[in-house]
Amino acid sequence: MKSYVLVILSTASLLLAACVTQDANNVPSAATDSGRQELASQAPPETPSLSSFANRLAQDLRLHMRQPVDPKAVGITSLVAVDGQLQQADTISKLFSEDLIYAMHGAQFKVLDYKTTDFIRVTAKGDFALSRDYLELQEIVPISHVLVATTAQHEQGMMVNARLVNITDKQVISAAQVFIPKQVLRQVQSSELKPILRAAR
Secondary structure: OHHHHHHHHHHHHHHHHHHHHHHHHHOOOHHHHHHHHHHHHHOOOOOOOHHHHHHHHHHHHHHOOOOOOOOOOEEEOOOEEOOOOOOOOOHHHHHHHHHHHHHHHHOOOOEOOOOEEEEEEEEOOEEEEEOOOHHHOOOOOOOOEEEEEEEEEEOOEEEEEEEEEEOOOOOEEEEEEEEEEHHHHHHHHHHHOOOOOOOOO
């Protein structure tokens, strides 16, 4: 009788040990969790887009705006280099100005797109309603304020200083600045590079 009891107890012990081992294998250890967290912390952070800095600038302009002034219609102009002729914009400045149209609209400003014509030009290359030809645009547009901005190049990126100006009396009703890191600028600059054509051998 004692031999049967010993066999039953031994079998139960083996089954219990197997269950404990299986449960231990299913539960991740603290070392495994810490290893995963370490790998996640070593992953390079995602580079923000140029539009995120336009959104930040627009929100700051709304925050710093003198009350109770509320622009009736804002025109977004091209960014220009602070040490330039103030009449030429590069690709990054043009793209940032386009992002500002979306960002200023999202910040509850009334934005007027003065480059929109009174017609749609239908061509084989596409249908267009925008133009940079002043002869095709309205001579008088109901803009009350303009957003002007200058850029200054730094070793680590580009500083943008923007201000919202009353187009009649030239009063600055809001001002803000944002610094764009060079890794963000590289995203746009890389798209400007032309492919190298090599002669066939």
